[in-house]
């Protein structure tokens with residue numbers, strides 16, 4: 394019974410689309426065939442850019458179809474349809490057998506199109522099927538991006554090098570800590586779908602949540618920017634407390650999450666550094682000086698503390714019971730506080746006032762402790 398309804402439905406779809414395109418590709422059903430059983434995914438996909446009909450200005454679209462339509466040897470439909478990401482679904486659509494459809498959160502599924510490689514792409518698409526690894530496609534040439542260098546300008550490359558950048562970023566590695574995203578445990582590397590809803594969302598760029606909340610949901614640096622969390626330290630805001638993570642870390646939407654430092658010799662003249670991007674005065678020299686000031690004020694306070702801590706630890710090793718319970722607890726708190734600014738990784742840039750506050754408290758604590766253990 395169910396099967397009849399579906400095939401009748403498919404005939405209907407065929408009639409609808411036959412004028413513009415041909416649904417001759419074996420194994421493919423077309424996105425409309427998925428709608429009756431997957432209303433939610435269909436409706437949200439329908440409002441996405443993936444679902445928009447591809448209307449190129451030029452006539453020869455052979456080079457574009459690989460990414461802008463659903464093709465696999467043959468043409469399926471004139472947009473990025475369900476099956477571009479889920480693979481051929483005719484068999485699955487016949488009854489909903491889960492084993493007959495691909496569904497996973499591998500970045501390769503997206504990387505096949507989001508890779509900046511216009512000229513070579515047709516070949517990939519012919520060979521690639523969702524579920525495969527891009528790396529398994531022989532002779533595949535991915536425009537290389539180095540993790541320590543800046544990626545080429547997104548504006549000059551079509552499409553952007555999103556996948557290439559992601560692949561060498563920290564997000565492509567499997568983290569060694571527990572991560573929750575949208576209230577669910579996240580396993581494996583932080584792939585595209587950790588941040589993007591594959592179908593669509595109400596926010597921009599299909600993000601699963603507001604970008605400010607997104608980064609903070611996994612990174613404690615949000616607390617550093619706001620200046621709270623350290624024991625015995627009052628909340629300390631700074632000029633950049635309200636700055637969005639992506640303002641500094643995703644300049645030009647770079648998915649390396651790499652801050653474009655104003656002092657980076659590899660940053661071409663015509664590109665904005667991450668600091669100048671926000672500030673009205675776009676002066677790289679001035680921003681370099683400010684960044685260096687922040688970092689040197691941080692280091693000047695931090696270096697002596699590190700030496701003192703080493704000395705204290707050595708003394709305590711030789712004489713473990715010299716501190717009373719109260720001082721022991723105080724030392725533990727101070728170490729925790731210092732580890733916040735060490736793990737933060739920004740050398741004070743995220744919130745210099747807060748880092749300095751933590752360090753002056755540590756200095757006072759160390760003074761008291763040193764009196765006892767000298």
Ligand code: HEC
Nearest residue numbers: 449456457459460461506507508509510511514551552553
């Ligand atoms: C390798 C895959 C790929 C190929 C080949 C490709 N595109 Fe794209 N195109 C994309 C992706 C992915 C985007 C989404 C924006 C981005 O990430 O750069 C896009 C975006 C676009 C946009 C929207 C631009 C915007 O700023 O919103 C247009 C128009 C476009 N492409 C036209 C074309 C034309 C015309 C061709 C053929 C000459 C082509 N594309 C070939 C992948 C491709």
Ligand code: HEC
Nearest residue numbers: 424427431434435438443473474475478496497498586591
């Ligand atoms: C741009 C790629 C892409 C397109 C287009 C796409 N999907 Fe998905 N879909 C995914 C990915 C990736 C997942 C797996 C997400 C995960 O496991 O976190 C998924 C998951 C699903 C699921 C499992 C439940 C869920 O929502 O996670 C269903 C059902 C589904 N898609 C149906 C569809 C249908 C129907 C369409 C077309 C109307 C469609 N998808 C279009 C990438 C896509």
Ligand code: HEC
Nearest residue numbers: 422426427430475479482485486487488489491494495496
């Ligand atoms: C006859 C109804 C029906 C049609 C038509 C249908 N599906 Fe499904 N689909 C199901 C059922 C049932 C499940 C299993 C749900 C479950 O067990 O959670 C499912 C599951 C899925 C999943 C998740 C698989 C997983 O491993 O979790 C994806 C992705 C999916 N469908 C995509 C599609 C796509 C793409 C189409 C169109 C080509 C389509 N479906 C057409 C009924 C259908």
Ligand code: HEC
Nearest residue numbers: 442443445460461473477502503506585589591597598599
């Ligand atoms: C078959 C090629 C293809 C695949 C596979 C694909 N995309 Fe796209 N994507 C495109 C194209 C083409 C566009 C631009 C469409 C336009 O602007 O008309 C686009 C646009 C986008 C956008 C921009 C949306 C916006 O509102 O600006 C996001 C985000 C995106 N894709 C994420 C993904 C993710 C995540 C995946 C994998 C789950 C994926 N894409 C898989 C081709 C693809």
Ligand code: HEC
Nearest residue numbers: 500503507555556559564583584585588598604639643646
């Ligand atoms: C850690 C989170 C995160 C991951 C992982 C991630 N993105 Fe994004 N992506 C973002 C954010 C945030 C933006 C919006 C940036 C902005 O607006 O400045 C974005 C923007 C985009 C855009 C829109 C770019 C444009 O020019 O409009 C595309 C396309 C995209 N991402 C694709 C992908 C793909 C494909 C992957 C996987 C290879 C991926 N993203 C992985 C967070 C992420």
Ligand code: HEC
Nearest residue numbers: 562563564568572574579583587607608611638639642650
């Ligand atoms: C789903 C969790 C998750 C989300 C969301 C997320 N990250 Fe990450 N991020 C990680 C993990 C895991 C690492 C790997 C290092 C680690 O364990 O901290 C990482 C690493 C980084 C790094 C170090 C880069 C490198 O190459 O080593 C930066 C910078 C970063 N993320 C910025 C961001 C920004 C900005 C956002 C928001 C757009 C964001 N992250 C969203 C989990 C996440």
Ligand code: HEC
Nearest residue numbers: 608609612614615618633636637638641652737738739742
């Ligand atoms: C005012 C600019 C700015 C803002 C805003 C900002 N960062 Fe940073 N961040 C930096 C700088 C500078 C570094 C040091 C790395 C460098 O110089 O490239 C850094 C370092 C990091 C690192 C460590 C990177 C590594 O390679 O170990 C992570 C993770 C990070 N930031 C996450 C975030 C998150 C999450 C947010 C938002 C809550 C955020 N940042 C907001 C400027 C900023």
Ligand code: HEC
Nearest residue numbers: 632633636637640641667668669670671672680683684742
């Ligand atoms: C999200 C936008 C944004 C980014 C990115 C950003 N700033 Fe700011 N910055 C601000 C705002 C807002 C203020 C406070 C208002 C003001 O004084 O202009 C500020 C204030 C400052 C000040 C003190 C006031 C002044 O102009 O002398 C300095 C110094 C500064 N920023 C340097 C930097 C440096 C260095 C970077 C890169 C690491 C950076 N900013 C990145 C928005 C930003």
